[in-house]
Amino acid sequence: MKPLISRLKPYYNSKEFIAAVLPTIGNIESFEMEFAEKFECKSGIMFPYGRSGLYSLFKIWQLSNDEIICPAYTCVVVAHAIVLSGNIPVFVDCEEGSFNMSYAGIRNVITEKTRAIVVTHLFGYPMDVGMINKIVEEAEEKYGNKIYIIQDVAHAFGAKWNGEMVTKYGDASIFGLNISKIINSIFGGMVITNDDVIYKKLIEYRNNNFPKQNVSRSLKRFIYLVSVYIAFNKFIYTLVNWLENKGFLDRFVKYYDESVIDFPCDWNYYPVEIEARVGLVQLRKYDEIIQKRTSKSIKYAEYFKNDDRIKLVPLSEGATCSHFVGLVSDRDKWIAEYRERGIQLGTIIDYSVPYMSAYEKYRRGEYPVSRFYSEHIINFPNWPE
Numbered sequence: 293m294k295p296l297i298s299r300l301k302p303y304y305n306s307k308e309f310i311a312a313v314l315p316t317i318g319n320i321e322s323f324e325m326e327f328a329e330k331f332e333c334k335s336g337i338m339f340p341y342g343r344s345g346l347y348s349l350f351k352i353w354q355l356s357n358d359e360i361i362c363p364a365y366t367c368v369v370v371a372h373a374i375v376l377s378g379n380i381p382v383f384v385d386c387e388e389g390s391f392n393m394s395y396a397g398i399r400n401v402i403t404e405k406t407r408a409i410v411v412t413h414l415f416g417y418p419m420d421v422g423m424i425n426k427i428v429e430e431a432e433e434k435y436g437n438k439i440y441i442i443q444d445v446a447h448a449f450g451a452k453w454n455g456e457m458v459t460k461y462g463d464a465s466i467f468g469l470n471i472s473k474i475i476n477s478i479f480g481g482m483v484i485t486n487d488d489v490i491y492k493k494l495i496e497y498r499n500n501n502f503p504k505q506n507v508s509r510s511l512k513r514f515i516y517l518v519s520v521y522i523a524f525n526k527f528i529y530t531l532v533n534w535l536e537n538k539g540f541l542d543r544f545v546k547y548y549d550e551s552v553i554d555f556p557c558d559w560n561y562y563p564v565e566i567e568a569r570v571g572l573v574q575l576r577k578y579d580e581i582i583q584k585r586t587s588k589s590i591k592y593a594e595y596f597k598n599d600d601r602i603k604l605v606p607l608s609e610g611a612t613c614s615h616f617v618g619l620v621s622d623r624d625k626w627i628a629e630y631r632e633r634g635i636q637l638g639t640i641i642d643y644s645v646p647y648m649s650a651y652e653k654y655r656r657g658e659y660p661v662s663r664f665y666s667e668h669i670i671n672f673p674n675w676p677e
């Protein structure tokens with residue numbers, strides 16, 4: 293078997309391993325503080341997943357049976373958090389030529405029933421946070437309701453709009469910290485905020501509702517970390533990829549089912565220290581990682597610039613290149629061709645949420661741009677080496 297360059301790979305060396313076994317580097321509280329500071333907010337609250345943090349925000353704001361705006365083209369777990377918290381997702385299609393929500397689309401669906409909006413900065417491309425604030429403020433004035441703004445920066449750690457981090461805007465920001473993200477804490481998620489009331493309520497909510505399961509959870513996380521070290525070796529990865537293609541790894545790699553709205557069974561357990569310690573090591577590598585991802589993405593953009601078989605969305609100022617994506621008409625052919633060359637391409641977000649059978653009842657009209665993207669998207673390995 294030829295070695296294969298994987299579509300994603302966490303940037304680990306011995307430091308993560310040492311941090312996992314030695315408790316001296318820090319703990320959940322120090323990770324939360326350092327993380328919030330890095331992304332220019334006052335406080336951070338760690339969660340077992342990003343989706344758990346999003347769900348908990350809806351709960352502390354006592355949103356129930358309320359409408360929450362989110363993109364049609366995003367990770368489905370965002371919509372899951374809305375529904376499982378007892379609310380109604382209202383989808384907005386992408387702006388033509390962008391992977392993010394259309395501003396006109398947001399204006400069209402915002403009503404007196406809207407109580408929150410999840411502003412996703414997909415693949416690291418920042419949205420115009422000033423424009424979002426304006427739309428929301430106008431609606432708040434018109435309808436007399438508070439509308440919470442959550443920046444979803446699971447793909448856009450450190451992304452900036454007009455030179456300012458998008459996480460400085462809105463009520464709170466959520467991050468996912470699994471191994472497919474820019475940096476990770478094995479698993480995990482984070483909410484950061486500048487609002488002391490939100491911070492107090494959220495930490496209290498987590499502490500009261502997320503039981504600790506330290507020993508077994510830490511052990512599982514440690515085993516997972518070691519497996520990741522091994523699996524992403526480029527020679528071993530060929531075998532891993534073969535197993536994945538045969539469906540033997542579905543339990544680990546398939547994160548959604550078209551017809552089901554659910555969370556993983558451990559979504560509401562307290563995060564463990566080992567995750568926070570690995571997260572701290574990764575956080576301190578953030579600048580290096582983002583610089584390497586960006587330089588690889590710029591090289592891809594240059595390489596494909598005259599290739600009319602692939603359509604790129606130009607990297608905007610302040611983008612953070614979590615992924616390098618393009619749109620192609622014959623996706624399977626690209627995947628096969630690159631596989632031959634020893635490079636694995638991904639088909640990140642190959643669905644448009646309102647068209648999934650589980651979300652049919654929430655669909656209002658059509659979302660053609662996101663549907664098109666879901667059928668044509670392709671992503672190239674841009675992980676740091």
Ligand SMILES: Cc1ncc(COP(=O)(O)O)c(C=O)c1O
Nearest residue numbers: 341342343367444446468469481
């Ligand atoms: C855009 C986006 N938002 C939110 C999340 C939620 O993160 P988590 O998987 O940690 O729940 C993800 C997850 O992968 C994501 O891609």
